[in-house]
Amino acid sequence: MIIRPAAATDADAIWRIFHAVVAGGDTYTFPPDTPRTDALAYFMGPFDSAQGEPGIRSWVIEDAGGRVIGMYKLISNYAGLGSHVANASFMVDPAAQGSGAGRAMGEHCLEQARQAGYEAMQFNFVVSTNTAAVELWKKLGFQIVGTLPKAFRHKTLGKVDAYVMFRSLIP
C-alpha cells in the first residue's frame, strides 16, 4: 500500500468510498444521501484560507494493484487561537476493511501533522459504537477526553454516544 497526496483525478474514487461509508449511517454524521459536491468539498477543499491558516491536506491510499481504497484529510481543528491543534478525517472502502489501510493512514497522518508543526490532534466526533475506530485511535496514542451523550443517530442502534479523542504531538 502506498499513501500519496490526493489529486483531482481521485475525485471519482473518493466519492465512491465516501458514499459507501456514509450509506452505513454508523460512523459519520453525514446523511446517507449527501451529494457528491459536498463529499468532495469535505475531503478535497476548497478551504477558506482567508485567515492565513494552512489549507486542507488530502491524501489517498492505494492497494498493491494501484486502486484507491481510502483517503484522509488533515486540517486545523480551529482557525486562529486554536490552530495549533490538528483535526483529521479518515475513510476506508468498506470492501478493504481489515486491510490495515486505516492504521497506515493514521500513522502517516500523525507524522504529517508533526511535520506541519501541529502540537496535538483532536477528533471531535468518534461514534462510540465504531469500535474499530476507537480501538485504532487508542493504539495510536489517543485518549477519550470527552463523551457526548446520545449525540449520534445510528442507523440501526438509535441514539448512541460520541467521543472526543485527543493526543499530544509533543514528545
Add this chain to the structure above:
Amino acid sequence: MIIRPAAATDADAIWRIFHAVVAGGDTYTFPPDTPRTDALAYFMGPFDSAQGEPGIRSWVIEDAGGRVIGMYKLISNYAGLGSHVANASFMVDPAAQGSGAGRAMGEHCLEQARQAGYEAMQFNFVVSTNTAAVELWKKLGFQIVGTLPKAFRHKTLGKVDAYVMFRSLIP
C-alpha cells in the same frame, strides 16, 4: 432588556461587539484581527442549508435605552445524523459585562432550542479560564463533558484548556 431576532440593520452593532470581544484574545479562537465580513457571516449567516438543516437563528439583546449590547446564534452542532444537538454562540459587549445580558440570552436560547425541537445543546470550546462563562453555563444546567488540554492560545495566559459543555433539553 429585550431580546429580539437580529436584523440586517444590526450589522454595525454586531461587528462592534464582535471586534471588542475577540480583541481580548481570551474567549474565542477568532484571531483579534478577524475581518468584519467573517464576523457577520459567523453570527448572521449565510448558512449552508443544502442538507435541509434549519438555518442559523440570530438574536440580539437591547438594554433599556434600546442599544444592542449582545447577540447570540443558535444552529445545529452537526448536520445530518447529529442534527438533534444544538450549538450556540454568545457575545456580550465588554462594557455591559455584569448586566445579566449573558444569562438572559442563555435562558432565551435554551427555550428557543427546545421550541425548535433540539434534544440537547453542546458548546464545543469554552475556554477554561473564562470563568464567567463556565459558571453561567453550569448554573444553566450544563456539565463539562470533555477537557481539551492546552487547546487555546490565551492572549495573556498562554496555552490553556478548553471545555466541551453539554446539557440535555429533554425533561
